[in-house]
Amino acid sequence: MSASPESRSAPSRRTLLKAGVAGSLVLAIPVPHAQGATTDAQTHAAFVPDAFIRIDARGKTTLIMPQVEMGQGIYTGHAMILAEELDAAWSDVSVEAAPANTKLYANPLFSIQATGGSSSVRAFWVPLRKTAAAARAMLIAAAARQWKVDPASCTAVNGKVVHNASGKELSYGVLAAAAAKEPRPANPRLKTPAEFKLIGKPLKRLDTPDKVNGKAVFGIDIMPAGVKFATLAASPVLGGKVAHVGDRDTAMRVPGVKQIVVLDDLVAVVGDHFWAAKQGLAALDITWNEGANRTVDSREIWDSLHKASESEGKIAKARGDAVKALKEGDVYEAHYELPFLAHATMEPMNCTVQVTAAACDIWVGTQVCARAQELGAKVTGLPLEKVSVHNQLIGGGFGRRLDIDGIEKALRIAQKVSGPVKVVYTREEDIQHDCYRPIYYDRLSASLKDGKIDGWRHRISGSSIMARWFPQALALSHGIDGDEVDSAADEPYDIPNMRVEAVQSEPPGLVTGFWRGVGPNANVFAIESFMDELAHKAGKDPVDFRRAMLGKQPRLLHALNVVAERSGWGRPLPKRVGRGVCCQTSFASFIATVIEAEVDEQGEVLVRRVDTAVDTGIAINPDSIIAQLQGGVIFGLTAALYGEITIEKGRVQQSNFSDYRMLRIDQMPTIDVHLIKSGEAPGGIGEPGTTAAPPALRNAIYAATGIPLRRLPIDRDVLSGKKPLPPIRPITFLQPIRP
Helix, strand or coil, X not given: CCCCHHHCCCCCHHHHCCCCCCCCCHXXXXXXXXXXXXCCHHHHCEECCCCCEEEXXXXXXXXXXCCCCCCCCHHHHHHHHHHHHHCCCHHHEEEEECCCCHHHHCECXXXXXXXXXXXXXXXXXXXXXXXXXXXXXXXXXXXXXXXXCCHHHEEEECCEEEECCCCCEEEHHHHHHHHCCCCCCCXXXXXXXXXXXXXXXXXXXXXXXXXXXXXXXXXXXXXXXXXXXXXXXXXXXXXXXXXXXXXXXXXXXXXXXXXXXXXXXXXXXXXXXXXXXHHHHHHCEEEEECHHHCCCCHHHHHHHHHHHCCCCCEEEEEECCHHHHCCCCEEEEEEEEECEECCCCCCCCEEEEEECCCCEEEEECCCCHHHHHHHHHHHHCCCHHHEEEEECXXXXXCCHHHCCHHHHHHHHHHCCCCCCXXXXXXXXXXXXXXXXXXXXXXXXXXEEECCEEEEEEEEEEECCHHHXXXXXXXXXXXXXXXXXXXXXXCCCCXXXXXXXXXXXXXXXXXXXXXXCCCHHHHHHHHHHHHHHHHHHHHCCCHHHHHHCCCCCCXXXXXXXXXXXXXXXXXXXXXXXXXXXXXXXXXXXXXXXXXEEEEECCCCCEEEEEEEEEEECCCCCCHHHHHHHHHHHHHHHHHHHHHCCECEECCEECCCCCCCCCCCCHHHCCEEEEEECCCCCCCCCCCCHHHHHHHHHHHHHHHHHHCCCCCECCCCHHHHHCCCCCCCCCCCCCCCCCCC
C-alpha cells in the first residue's frame, strides 16, 4: 500500500491545509439540542444532536450537508453514510446545504469549509459515521428509558427502535423530543462492513429527479424579488484598467438597460434581463490601459519555464543514491509538457448579490462557502455575521469554484446597484478570465538495470497554486507545493534510488488555479509516458514492465492485472490501433486504465474503448463511482485531444467552444469501469479518471504509431507525418547534486 497522505515526503493540499484546526473532528462540536414542541408537537419537535442531523416529529431526517453538490453525487453518498449508521429509513432522508460556518462545517482534511481534492467521502467517512451512530444511540436510550428496559435489549432499524423481547417499537419521530434530552456518547459503536444495509448498493441519487424535471436550483437560477441582471467586461489583459468608456448613450437606449457600472478594472451593464445587459455591453466602446502584461505571449511563458527548469529544485522526495545510479547502467532522459487549460464549466460563472447598509446576501454555487462570506465582509465592510451566503447546486466545479474572483466582482458591482443583481459571465468572458490549470514541464532521467528502473530523477517545474490560494501551506512543507509534486513524490513503483524536485515558476499574464487533479495531471502523464518508453528500451511489455516494480503495491498490482485481463491486453489488433496503459495511486485510490485507440493516416485519433479497474476502498454507491470515473475519463480525453489555452499580446486567444473544443457525443468510446471489492476506507474518485485518460491515450498512440508524443494536446500533424516530432531539449541532470 502507498503511504497515507499524512506520511508523504511532500504533503499534498489534502494535508497541507491543516494550518487551521490541525485536523480536529469538527463533527464532534455539538450545537444545542432542540427543546421540543412549542405549538404542534407533530410538526415542530425535533432532535438536533449536532450541527449535521435534524430529525423532526414526523421522522423526517435531514442531513445538513457540509460539502457542495457539483455533479459528483456527494449529496447521496453522504446521506447514505448517515442513514447507514443512523439506521434511518432511506425514504425519510433529505439533504440541506450547510450555511457558511468554518467552525462547524470545515472539511476535516483541510480544516476549512471546502469541497475539492476528491476528499468529500474520505474526509467525512469516519466523522459522519460517528455523529450518526451517536444519534442512533441517543434514540435507543430514549426508547429504553420509556420502556424501562436495558438499551442493549433494543435495536434500531429503518427509522424505528424495536425492543427485541416484546416486539414493541417507536418511530424516530415519536422519540425525537425525548432523544434530544439524552447524553451524547463520546465513542459510539460503528457498524462493521458486514452489517451494512445501504452502503455498497447502487441507490438512485437524491438530486436526480429535480434535475430531470427542472426543479433543481443552481446558482444561475436564483431569482430574488426585484432582481436585475448584469454582465461584465473585465480587462482583457491581466492587471489592466479601464481607460475610457464611450457610446454610453447608445447603450442606455437598448431596451431594458438600466445602468452602466464602471469600476477600475471592469465595466458592467445592468438590465431587466440578461439579453438587455449583453446588448448594452456590446454597444459600449471600451478602451483599456493594458498595463505591464500587454506584451506577454505563450512563447515567452514557455521559454521562462524551460529556463527555470535548468535550476535544481527543492527536494520533495529522496531515496537511495540517485546520482550514483544515474551514472551506471543504461540511462535515458525525456521531458513532457502540458499546457494551460480552462475549466469551461457547463454553468458559466455567476453570482447574485444584494448589498444594503445593514446586510449582504450572496446567492452562489461555490466550493468555498465560508471564504465567500469572509470576502463579502471584506468588500462591504459589514460584520461577518451580517453576510449571508446561500450556497446552491453547482453546474460543474472542477476546481474553478474554489476561487472567489467572480464573487468579488459581483460584490463590487452590487455595491453600485439598488436591490439584488445577478452577475452572469458570457462564455467568452468565462474562458478568457479563468484561473487556469498551470502549464507544467517535467524532466525525467532513469537508469535501467536487469530490466528494471534502478535510478530515477524527476524535476517538476510549474506554478504553485497553493502559494496564492493558501500560502500558509507552503510554510508547513519547506516551500514545496504538495499539489505540484502530488503523484510524483509518492509514485508507486519500487525504485531503489530516486530524487523528486520541484521548481516554482510563476507565469506572467494570467492566474493559475485548481483543475480537476492539478499536480497528478502532469506527473502521472509524465511518469506513465516515460514508463512506456523505458519498457520499450528494456524490451519489455508495458504491463509486464510495471508489474515487476509493483510488488510493494498489491492493491495497484491487482488493479493492473484486472484491467489487463478485461481489456484483452496482448490480443492482436489491426494496423494503426494500439493499447496504452496507465497506473496510478492518487487521492487514496488505486487505478489502472487501458485505452484502445486508432490513428488514421491524417493523424486523427479515434478512441475505441476504455477500461479502468479501481480499488477505491469501500464503495459507498457503486453507480456514483462508475459515473465519476466515466465523466473524469471524458474530461481527460477532451484535454488530451483538444485542450490548450494560449496567450498573445497579453490576451487569452480562446473564447468559446468553437476554439476551445469539447469531446462530442459521437466521439464517445465505450467506457467500462471494473470495481474491485475492498474493505479498506474509501478513497477519492472525482479526479483520478481525468488524470488517467491522457497518459493511457498517449501510450495507445505510441503503441499504434511508434511516435512518443511528449506534449499535449495531441498534434495531428506530427501523427500524420506532416511535421517532425519536436526536438528533445537537452537535459543536464547528471551534474552534481547539492547535498
